[in-house]
Amino acid sequence: MIKFVKCPRIIPQTVLQHCRCNFSKESETNIPKKVQETDENGTAQKKYDPKDVTKDDMKWRTAWHQKEGQYYSMLRTFYKEDNQRSLLQSLQTPIDLSPSTIKKWWAKNKEEQNVVYQSYIPMRNQMLGNELAAAHFIVHRGGSVKFFNEDKWIKANEYKEYNLPRFYEEDKILQGIDCTDMSLVYEGLVNLRDLKQVEWLSLNGCEYIDDWCIDKISHIFSHSLLYLDLRNCSNITVKGLGALYKMRNLKILYLDDFLRSTTYEMTCLLLQEANPELEIKSDPVVFE
Secondary structure: OOOOOOOOOOOOHHHHHHHOOOOOHHHHOOOOOOOOOEOOOOOEOOOOOHHHOOOHHHOOOOOOOOOEOOEOOHHHHHOOOOHHHHHHHHHHOOOOOOHHHHHHHHHHHHHHHHHHHOOOOHHHHHHHHHHHHHHHHHHHOOOEEEEOOOOOOEEOOOOOOOOOOOOOOOOOOEEEEEOOOOOOOHHHHHHHOOOOOOOEEEOOOOOOOEHHHHHHHHHHOOOOOOEEEOOOOOEOOHHHHHHHHHOOOOOEEEEOOOOOOHHHHHHHHHHHHHOOOOEEEEOOOOOO
């Protein structure tokens, strides 16, 4: 029979000498500094520091769609930044084919398409200039525009044909913009920035115009706008109306009914107090 006998492991003396250390405070200063690791070229390698990790280093993959400014290609219609999250959410959500759910889905899908359809295209502004680029943006989507020193409004016909210059012209300066019943969204307002002398603006019937849009519009046209029509915009509240104080030159403001509530009426009075020349008009109220 073979017997296994435990015996102490023999450790070389050189290893024991290497492992001995003195933990006294005096010997800590005498410990030699660690030699920096070098690569094949002989240059010192930088020590890993967790504080130097950036947000890009934490990404597990590189996004296939790289944004350039605020320009998006038409392929963005098939891409969403929350693809993985929306996929997991749809798999865990029971199927609901009720008319109300289908209606909400269709409205959301339509709004997302409008965001892509109204995205800012830098090449268009570089070729046409800010004034003509904004005119093409409005007229192509069902609105109309008017230039200084011209009496007629330019609007597309039933075949979506319209007469606007295809190249930059220095004397073309927008005076009026009519966005009545357009599906204008917040992301599309970036196409109206840097306009110099717009005096007339109508947003009558724009269903997507809300308080955030009014705040941006009041910033873009704070120096020039004289007439503003906000009728039939159900998403505008008192908060958005209060942002109009930035328009110091505004003369006429059209609203649905400024007597709808005490807060709404008080906001209108404060606007007139900040701008004494402002005249707020409203459609007549019909009592049944």
